[in-house]
Amino acid sequence: MTKRVLATISVVSLSALALTGCGADDSGSEASKEVTVWMYPVIPDEERSAEFWSGVEKDFEAAHKGIDLTIELQPWDNRDEKIATAIASGTGPDLVLLGADQALNYVEIGGLKPVTDDIDDIDNFLASPLDAVTFDGDVYGVPIYQTATTVAYNKALFEAAGVDELPATWSEVLAAAPMLAEQGVAIFDYSGSPELTLNLSFYPLLWQAGGSVFTEDGTDIAFDGKEGVAALQFLLDLQAVGGLPTDAATKNNAVEGGPLALGSAAMGSVLTQPQVAQMQAALGEDAVVVGAPLKGREQVAYGTPGVLSLTTVSKDDAAALTAANFIASPAVAHELNIQAGNYPVRKDVEEPADDETTLAFVDALSFASPGEIFPNARQVMAVLAPHIQAALQGSVSAEQALADAAAEARTILGK
Template sequence: MSMRMRALAAAALATGMLAACGGGSDSGSGDKQTVTMWTYPVIADQAKHQAFWDEQTAAFEKANPSIDVKVEIYPWAKRDEALSTAIAGNKAPDVVYLIPDQLPKYAKTLQPVDEYLSAEAKADYRDNAKASVTIDGKMMGAPILMTSNPLVCNKKAFDAAGVTTYPTTWDELLELAPTFKDKGIDVTNHWADPAATLNQSFYPLLWQAGGDVFTPDGKKTAFAGPEGIKALTFLRKLVDGGYVEKDLLTGLPKFEQTHVAQNKVACTWQHVPADVATFWGEENIKVFPPLKDVKQVAYGTVGSLAMFKAADDKEAAGKWLAFATRPEATKAYDTASNNFSPQKSTGSLYASDPVQGEMEKTLDLTTAGPLNEKARDVMGVLAPEIQAALIGKKTPEQALADAAAAADALLGG
């Protein structure tokens, strides 16, 4: 997801997508219908990813001989630009992989998927997975995977500091901070550069304090209330105490240059085991539920397959979407991609894995965040203000108030 492409390359990518798509479903020869789907490198190994979808399409076409399915895998980079271009040119695919914060942006062009999923299939989804794709009571995508960003701690750092208990609350984390600092270890880390997503940094604390980004009706922001001030004040205490790496407050150093990679951070909720395994050693990775203040909640996204209204044959596209997101498929897809299942019937995918198994146990404590069309725009306004508070240019109260004023203007408030 972090790949960067020059504007010219992005334009070429968009053109290539349009050519590959060819305008969504078409009749083809005879009575056959063609369903097109765009997805992205969920499985990092391109060959394995393509093989997975080749196997799924072959099985589907055998059971549905009148439907051909074409799955195209494109880069993460500039995917929204390319998809928007395709929609504007009436060249969108029939089905596409989307995450929750994309759904509101495309909601007007998406076909709700409820009618294409059986009652049993819908009941099988975890409540938070289903909520993450639901807008105005309608499912705008069929979940195919989940992720979680709980508390991940480094046993090596705990051993070096002589600490044997792991934190479960904000207060416990703060109480441990001086002990770790005495050993040259940060109790946690915090990426405050505006380019870093708030989903994995500030928002989890906001939710844990009992707050939210938007009001329930989505028409105004809510992060500047007492809960937001409490969360940002907590972060400010970590910074002022010298308990986090200050370079991360103003820049984005290479990961290997950070204290996390150097085994100088005790716990983090901004990285998952796959990020740190090479540096910590898997035997030193300890996974715990997210920290708790008023609530215990972590960020986790949900990948889903969505259908466009412009699909020529919605029945055919709906059959494919239901087939591709059935438990048998998600179980295989999620284990191959090191993700987790959004469905209860699949059971534990990692029962014998001491790290992934613990990650899996935290899924019901996750939220994908607000489903608001302006969510990314609001994040763009809020992030610099949070940074300003953490580097001492503003108080938490003033930073959040300024951000709220600007963000509410974006929302039309």
């Protein structure tokens, strides 16, 4: 596994608890123990999500009668602020669902405990999800799923515009954009709302251009280089020929009720499988083609593991890790993948299905990047997003937008 070295600067001061042994204990000494998990909408349908996690609680408590498990369903909105505040005040959950970049941030501020020696059947886990949350040689979360994103097309719109082959590269997208614009269709559904994570909008384009947000050692900003300018200029060039939705600078990435479902945009480049299912429901299954991730200089997509991390306010590490290992167990993980449209992190868990759409997403995992796993990555993202929006609104050039964002971001890094 790759060893990541943690920076020494903390952005929040937390009182870390002593790192005691936190292995799961099935000895029967678990009486009157309580474990709280903060879970997020990995299952998009609220009713199905509540039903699934309620069932997990019941199954776990039936198998571990001394532990009361509460899985609290939290919203994505203001997630980091709520987690940091809860941990800092000592009122946070025992376990919290995190992505890889988030996990590093909370390790940085003393909010998580390592679980390196406490993951059941660790040899059955794939290396990549474990590596993504391994910092200074310790693992800081039990992986329970991994996500994948890729491209999906409304093939009827391309056919109507006279585009014979679905575009798979930047140059092909740019070439086809004017043909679809003549039909009143934006070729590329881009979502520029600053509230949306850039992992699902600009960052995949940056990676496809061969760029990155940070330098390799994480000590400086890199998104203002030629690769970043090329990625943002790609969007501006598409916009100039009618290739983006008219509200691209402000819209979110919802499929239902959005351009992809309404037939006013022809392709999405950073879609999850549940979003593709929404396209299929709106347009008809035969109208939607799922392809490989888009290629610029590189072929890259976003995909990250979801891990249950042990917080420093955990009241009983052994009970919490018992719950985490239960949720990560093959039977529960497989059903979660089916319900959420996610993918296995274990060798002993089957793919959620074998249909063409699922297999296309499984193939996309080989192109997946877990994001920018560096200290302050989320803070830098928050700085960058409004500058990209400003460029899409015509206020500044691509080069100036990224230069302004880089100057602001470097103050976060102490530059």
